[in-house]
Amino acid sequence: MARKNAFYAQSGGVTAVINASAAGIIETARAHKDTIGKVYAGRNGIIGALTEDLIDTGKETKATVAALKHTPGGAFGSCRFKLKDLETSKREYERLIEVFKAHNIGYFFYNGGGDSADTCLKVSQLSGKMGYPIQAIHVPKTVDNDLPITDVSPGFGSVAKYTAVCAREAGMDVASMCATSTKVFVMEVMGRHAGWIAAAAGLAQDEPTDPPHIILFPEIAFDKAKFLKKVQQTVKKVGYCVVAVSEGARYADGTFLADAGSVDAFGHKQLGGVAPVIAQMVKDELGHKYHWSVADYLQRSARHIASAVDVEQAYAVGKAAVEMAVAGKNSVMPAIVRGKGKRYSWSIGEAPLAKVANVEKKMPRSYITRDGFGITQAGRDYLAPLIGGEDYPPYKNGLPQYARPKLVAVEKKLKPFKL
Amino acid sequence: MARKNAFYAQSGGVTAVINASAAGIIETARAHKDTIGKVYAGRNGIIGALTEDLIDTGKETKATVAALKHTPGGAFGSCRFKLKDLETSKREYERLIEVFKAHNIGYFFYNGGGDSADTCLKVSQLSGKMGYPIQAIHVPKTVDNDLPITDVSPGFGSVAKYTAVCAREAGMDVASMCATSTKVFVMEVMGRHAGWIAAAAGLAQDEPTDPPHIILFPEIAFDKAKFLKKVQQTVKKVGYCVVAVSEGARYADGTFLADAGSVDAFGHKQLGGVAPVIAQMVKDELGHKYHWSVADYLQRSARHIASAVDVEQAYAVGKAAVEMAVAGKNSVMPAIVRGKGKRYSWSIGEAPLAKVANVEKKMPRSYITRDGFGITQAGRDYLAPLIGGEDYPPYKNGLPQYARPKLVAVEKKLKPFKL
Numbered sequence: 140m141a142r143k144n145a146f147y148a149q150s151g152g153v154t155a156v157i158n159a160s161a162a163g164i165i166e167t168a169r170a171h172k173d174t175i176g177k178v179y180a181g182r183n184g185i186i187g188a189l190t191e192d193l194i195d196t197g198k199e200t201k202a203t204v205a206a207l208k209h210t211p212g213g214a215f216g217s218c219r220f221k222l223k224d225l226e227t228s229k230r231e232y233e234r235l236i237e238v239f240k241a242h243n244i245g246y247f248f249y250n251g252g253g254d255s256a257d258t259c260l261k262v263s264q265l266s267g268k269m270g271y272p273i274q275a276i277h278v279p280k281t282v283d284n285d286l287p288i289t290d291v292s293p294g295f296g297s298v299a300k301y302t303a304v305c306a307r308e309a310g311m312d313v314a315s316m317c318a319t320s321t322k323v324f325v326m327e328v329m330g331r332h333a334g335w336i337a338a339a340a341g342l343a344q345d346e347p348t349d350p351p352h353i354i355l356f357p358e359i360a361f362d363k364a365k366f367l368k369k370v371q372q373t374v375k376k377v378g379y380c381v382v383a384v385s386e387g388a389r390y391a392d393g394t395f396l397a398d399a400g401s402v403d404a405f406g407h408k409q410l411g412g413v414a415p416v417i418a419q420m421v422k423d424e425l426g427h428k429y430h431w432s433v434a435d436y437l438q439r440s441a442r443h444i445a446s447a448v449d450v451e452q453a454y455a456v457g458k459a460a461v462e463m464a465v466a467g468k469n470s471v472m473p474a475i476v477r478g479k480g481k482r483y484s485w486s487i488g489e490a491p492l493a494k495v496a497n498v499e500k501k502m503p504r505s506y507i508t509r510d511g512f513g514i515t516q517a518g519r520d521y522l523a524p525l526i527g528g529e530d531y532p533p534y535k536n537g538l539p540q541y542a543r544p545k546l547v548a549v550e551k552k553l554k555p556f557k558l
Numbered sequence: 559m560a561r562k563n564a565f566y567a568q569s570g571g572v573t574a575v576i577n578a579s580a581a582g583i584i585e586t587a588r589a590h591k592d593t594i595g596k597v598y599a600g601r602n603g604i605i606g607a608l609t610e611d612l613i614d615t616g617k618e619t620k621a622t623v624a625a626l627k628h629t630p631g632g633a634f635g636s637c638r639f640k641l642k643d644l645e646t647s648k649r650e651y652e653r654l655i656e657v658f659k660a661h662n663i664g665y666f667f668y669n670g671g672g673d674s675a676d677t678c679l680k681v682s683q684l685s686g687k688m689g690y691p692i693q694a695i696h697v698p699k700t701v702d703n704d705l706p707i708t709d710v711s712p713g714f715g716s717v718a719k720y721t722a723v724c725a726r727e728a729g730m731d732v733a734s735m736c737a738t739s740t741k742v743f744v745m746e747v748m749g750r751h752a753g754w755i756a757a758a759a760g761l762a763q764d765e766p767t768d769p770p771h772i773i774l775f776p777e778i779a780f781d782k783a784k785f786l787k788k789v790q791q792t793v794k795k796v797g798y799c800v801v802a803v804s805e806g807a808r809y810a811d812g813t814f815l816a817d818a819g820s821v822d823a824f825g826h827k828q829l830g831g832v833a834p835v836i837a838q839m840v841k842d843e844l845g846h847k848y849h850w851s852v853a854d855y856l857q858r859s860a861r862h863i864a865s866a867v868d869v870e871q872a873y874a875v876g877k878a879a880v881e882m883a884v885a886g887k888n889s890v891m892p893a894i895v896r897g898k899g900k901r902y903s904w905s906i907g908e909a910p911l912a913k914v915a916n917v918e919k920k921m922p923r924s925y926i927t928r929d930g931f932g933i934t935q936a937g938r939d940y941l942a943p944l945i946g947g948e949d950y951p952p953y954k955n956g957l958p959q960y961a962r963p964k965l966v967a968v969e970k971k972l973k974p975f976k977l
Contacts, residue, residue, distance in 0.1 A: 153734045155727075183737035212730030218738040300956055307957060308574075308859035311631030315572045318602035319637040324855060342957065412834060432854040433833075436743060440727040443863055446956060526956035537719055537865060537945035538726060538761065 142174060143245025145464070146188060147196070148181035149280075150220075150251030150258070153213035154294030155301075155442040156453035157280050158542070160250050161214060162207040163457025164278070165196050174465045179242060179549055183216035185249075185258065189231060189556055191238050193549040206542035208454060209532040211442035214544050217251075222258045225268055234556050235262065236271040241552045246274050246464045250457075252281035252292070256472065257496040263470035276460040277472035277492055280453070282439045284335035287498040288490040289474035291525055293456055294439070296449030299339030300526035301441040302328050302383070305434065307343035310350025310381045313430070317379035322427040323370060326351070327414035329438060330385040334358050334502050336438075339522055340383035341514035350381030352512075355417070357387035358502055359511035361396060367424050369512055374427060384413050443539055447528025452485065459487040483524035561593060562664025564883070565607060566615070567600035568699075569639075569670030569677070572632035573713030574720075574861040575872035576699050577961070579669050580633060581626040582876020583697070584615050593884045598661060598968055602635035604668075604677065608650060608977060610657050610970045617966040625961035627873060628951040630861035633963050636670075641677045644687055653975050654681065655690040660971045665693050665883045669876075671700035671711070675891065676915040682889035695879040696891035696911055699872070701858045703754035706917040707909040708893035710944055712875055713858070715868025718758030719945035720860040721747050721802070724853065726762035729769025729800045732849070736798035741846040742789060745770070746833035748857060749804040753777050753921050755857075758941055759802035760933035769800030771931075774836070776806035777921055778930035780815060786843050788931055793846060803832050862958055866947025871904065878906045902943035 147164055149157055161180070168175040180194040181187025187194070194215055196204070207214055222228045238244070249259035256277045263275035279286050284295035306326060313324040330336040334356030341354055352373045355361060373380040388396045397413035414431035421427050452475055459473035470492040478484030506518030514522070532539040566583055568576055580599070587594040599613040600606025606613070613634055615623070626633055641647045657663070668678040675696045682694035698705050703714035725745060732743040749755040753775030760773055771792040774780060792799040807815045816832035833850035840846055871894055878892035889911040897903030925937030933941070951958040 149734070153731055186737060210730070211727050213734030216737055217734045219735070220738055303957055304862050305856050305860075307960070308630050308861055309855040311629070311960065312572055312855045312859040315568070315632030315636045316638070318605060318635055319639055321855075326856075415831060415834075430854050431852070432856050433850070433852050434856060435849050435851040436728040436731045436740075437724050437745075437851050437853060437856075440731040441724075442727055443723050523955060528956065529950070529953055531948070531950070534948055536942060537947065538722055541726070541730065 142176045144177040144179060144243050145175050145246035145248060146179050146181065146239065146244045147248040148184045148187065148250065149213040149215055149217040150184045150249060150255035151217060152282065152439065153217050154280055154282050154439050155211045155297040155445045156294055156450050157250060158207040158210045158212070158214045159450050159453035160278050160280060160293060160457035162204055163454040164248055164461055165204050167458045167461035171461065171465050175246060175461065176243070179244065180215035182546070184218035184220065185222065186218045186220055186558065187216070188238050189234050189558060191551050191553050191556065193242065194546050195549045198547040199544050203542050203544050208450065209442060209530070210541040211440040214542060215546065221254050222261060225261055225264065232261070232265065232269065236265060236269060237553060239271065239273060242549065245272065248276050248278055248460050250278040250280050252283065253286060253497060253499060256286070256492060260470060260492040260496040263492055266469070274464050274469040276463050276468065277495065278456050278460045279472055279474065282336065283330055283333060285333045285499045287495055287500045290477040290485065291452070291475050293449060293453035295335060296446035296452070296525035297441065298329065298336055298438050299522060300446040301438050301444050302336055302339045303342040303526055304444055306340040306351045306381065306383055309432065310343065313350070313379045313381055320428055321430045322374050323380045323382065323418065323421045323429045325382045325384060325414045325418045325429065325431040327384050327386060327431070327433045330357065331387045332357055332499060334385045337383050337385035338502060338506060338514050338518055339526070342519065342522055342526060348377045351383040352377065352380045353382045354513055355382065355384040355388040356502070356507060356511070357385050357389060358504070359507060360391035361388055363420070367421070370421055371425055382417060384417055386413055388413055442532055445530050446526045447530040448525055450530045455487055463489065483527065561595045563596040563598060563662050564594050564665035564667060565598050565600065565658065565663045566667040567603045567606065567669065568632040568634055568636040569603045569668060569674035570636060571701065571858065572636050573699055573701050573858050574630045574716040574864045575713055575869050576669060577626040577629045577633045578869050578872035579697050579699060579712060579876035581623055582873040583667055583880055584623050586877045586880035590880065590884050594665060594880065595662070598663065599634035601965070603637035603639065604641065605637045605639055605977065606635070607657050608653055608975055610972050610975065612661065612968040613965050614968045618963050622961050622963050627869065628861060628949070629960040630859040633961060634965065640673050641680060644680055644683065651680070651684065651688065655684060655688060656972060658690065658692060661968065664691065667695055667697055667879050669697040669699050671702065672705060672916060672918060675705070675911060679889060679911045679915040682911055693883050693888040695882050695887065696914065697875050697879045698891055698893065701755065702749055702752060704752045704918045706914055706919045709896040709904065710871070710894050712868060712872035714754060715865035715871070715944040716860065717748065717755055717857050718941060719865040720857050720863050721755055721758045722761040722945055723863055725759040725770045725800065725802055728851065729762065732769070732798045732800055739847055740849045741793050742799045742801065742837065742840045742848045744801045744803060744833045744837045744848065744850040746803050746805055746850070746852045749776065750806045751776055751918060753804045756802050756804035757921060757925060757933050757937055758945070761938065761941055761945060767796045770802040771796065771799045772801045773932055774801065774803040774807040775921070775926060775930070776804050776808060777923070778926060779810035780807055782839070786840070789840055790844055801836060803836055805832055807832055861951055864949050865945045866949040867944055869949045874906055882908065902946065
């Protein structure tokens with residue numbers, strides 16, 4: 140097999156561990172120099188490929204690449220930019236081929252969620268449909284945990300841990316104050332269509348009276364009267380009430396409780412701010428003093444409290460992607476496969492990309508309690524191992540020390556391309 | 559000296575380390591059994607004294623008391639309840655004396671901020687003004703860092719560390735996304751009247767282009783045009799802009815940018831939600847896509863990322879308070895005294911309560927840059943040592959294991975008291 144270069148890009152919302160996948164790819168490619176030459180990263184994701192703005196990861200030291208394992212954000216830049224089908228976005232795919240040819244790229248590693256898997260699938264078809272030989276491997280990543288086939292999406296375990304830790308800590312704060320002050324605390328978490336992250340808050344609960352007392356999932360239509368009744372019962376019984384609410388919480392007719400009105404490049408509505416809506420509702424209807432939080436990016440960038448399991452899995456899917464490429468595979472995605480035993484174990488399997496792209500994994504109804512406000516033992520059994528272990532970054536002067544890659548640009552060989 | 563019991567209460571908003579002070583008090587009192595008998599904690603702060611709802615800390619195991627050192631929230635319950643002067647609140651002070659007498663209490667340890675120092679001062683005057691012999695020692699605590707005399711208020715260092723860590727992490731997230739998505743991130747932090755916490759975000763900045771790019775302090779009147787210009791310049795130069803804003807940010811006429819309208823028991827306005835206001839302003843005037851966060855209680859309960867220096871100081875002021883009591887002192891507060899050398903050092907000094915109560919320490923103007931949007935080297939020199947060191951709690955199954963005190967009630971001896 141003739142030695143070819145590889146292209147790697149980060150896509151969509153970044154996570155606390157996406158750079159661990161990047162490290163897995165770069166380090167593993169370096170161990171396969173007979174097959175893979177350079178690893179070029181797209182600056183700002185796929186846009187870097189289109190604009191021929193490539194970063195030579197070969198210029199990064201071994202120490203910097205290793206430090207990516209504990210560095211949040213997207214080290215090479217990510218983007219929200221979706222390629223449409225081969226016909227509609229023909230100009231873009233032709234440009235990709237032009238750039239790949241110019242830089243002798245034969246491997247395409249795309250690190251993203253469902254939308255990106257779709258792009259990766261299309262790139263994997265360039266050999267058949269447009270005659271350019273390329274192997275495209277998708278590297279799973281999304282805090283939303285909505286990728287199918289894989290038991291979990293790298294990135295989710297860390298945001299789940301963050302959410303559970305915060306629910307426990309803030310819950311203890313409210314418990315101290317509730318006699319004379321805040322009685323209801325509303326904590327908003329990410330999760331546009333699926334309540335995976337909100338569900339993870341439930342892990343904070345060891346005893347039935349522990350917070351969070353109510354979880355609001357996108358999967359369960361919001362019933363105001365039922366919700367307020369549960370809040371009131373909880374305040375009466377426990378003295379306070381902690382609510383974890385998914386940004387995607389909605390009424391029966393599908394209307395989001397909070398709708399910022401704007402849409403992102405994928406056409407998704409930009410949400411945020413359901414916590415103040417819920418808090419105000421509680422104040423207006425029940426008169427309780429409230430506090431609320433919207434962690435937003437803090438939750439998905441919280442590398443300081445990452446799940447060790449998640450970090451390990453993120454690295455493993457990057458490593459496996461390169462190994463699959465070296466083995467001649469195309470149009471696949473490394474997936475996390477959960478072991479059967481009682482003690483948590485996992486291994487890497489292989490998912491065909493055609494079955495991954497544009498399929499959204501919903502949370503099973505069986506993970507949500509009958510009343511719709513909590514997680515069941517089945518949900519707990521699924522979630523608990525994913526937040527296992529701590530993987531602290533190194534600190535200096537009280538602050539985590541994150542990688543600062545040099546991001547050296549590869550010399551351009553082509554004419555500019557207008558996006 | 560006849561052996562007397564001690565009363566301990568937590569007051570006002572809790573912190574990640576107030577229980578470390580509790581541990582310092584309880585452990586040190588246990589080492590002075592010849593002078594101090596039982597340590598009774600007020601359930602829900604001073605209210606517990608008024609309602610004779612006392613917790614016998616002697617029933618807590620050594621392990622539980624030690625675990626308080628790494629447990630956030632207020633283990634015995636706190637409250638927002640302010641005693642007025644001796645004349646106005648005569649009924650309450652008489653009741654305190656009644657409860658103290660009934661339970662042979664001769665030591666009063668009050669763990670709180672400025673308002674609580676005022677209450678503690680009044681209790682310290684009960685000997686002289688109402689003939690009941692008591693030694694009242696204030697134990698400093700407030701995330702707002704606005705207590706005078708002490709170099710820092712325990713609780714602040716940890717929230718400062720949280721804020722700096724989050725600014726760094728979320729900043730890296732935004733940096734990855736800014737090419738096609740979020741360009742401006744607004745991170746709201748606590749600090750009603752003083753910008754100490756907002757200033758701490760500035761520690762995340764190692765290079766001039768690092769986030770946060772703009773800090774909005776309550777001390778500097780908000781100038782919309784100047785702010786928007788700085789945002790636009792930053793986006794142009796760096797590609798994105800991270801703004802850390804204090805909940806107390808206000809216009810020149812004193813109006814808060816966000817004003818929830820309600821007031822707490824101390825008559826303070828309940829603030830929150832300035833981040834969405836700023837974000838919307840940026841969107842409306844400059845058209846940039848934004849994200850925003852309001853960490854609220856998450857920031858002050860984040861024991862998982864506490865500052866080791868802060869934990870140590872919180873414990874030390876608790877310990878010193880008991881030692882001062884044993885030495886016969888009254889109406890004082892242990893204060894943190896910063897050493898003179900270049901290398902950070904600190905010791906415990908003694909502040910007269912009369913000089914602490916109701917005095918609010920403002921941030922020196924010299925800590926804020928001339929343009930009002932950042933911190934100076936002097937500010938950095940003051941803040942940096944306070945976030946030093948990590949002091950992780952123990953974990954089990956991916957979650958921090960916090961103390962669960964038994965909170966055994968002391969038998970009541972008096973008739974009920976109506977608050």
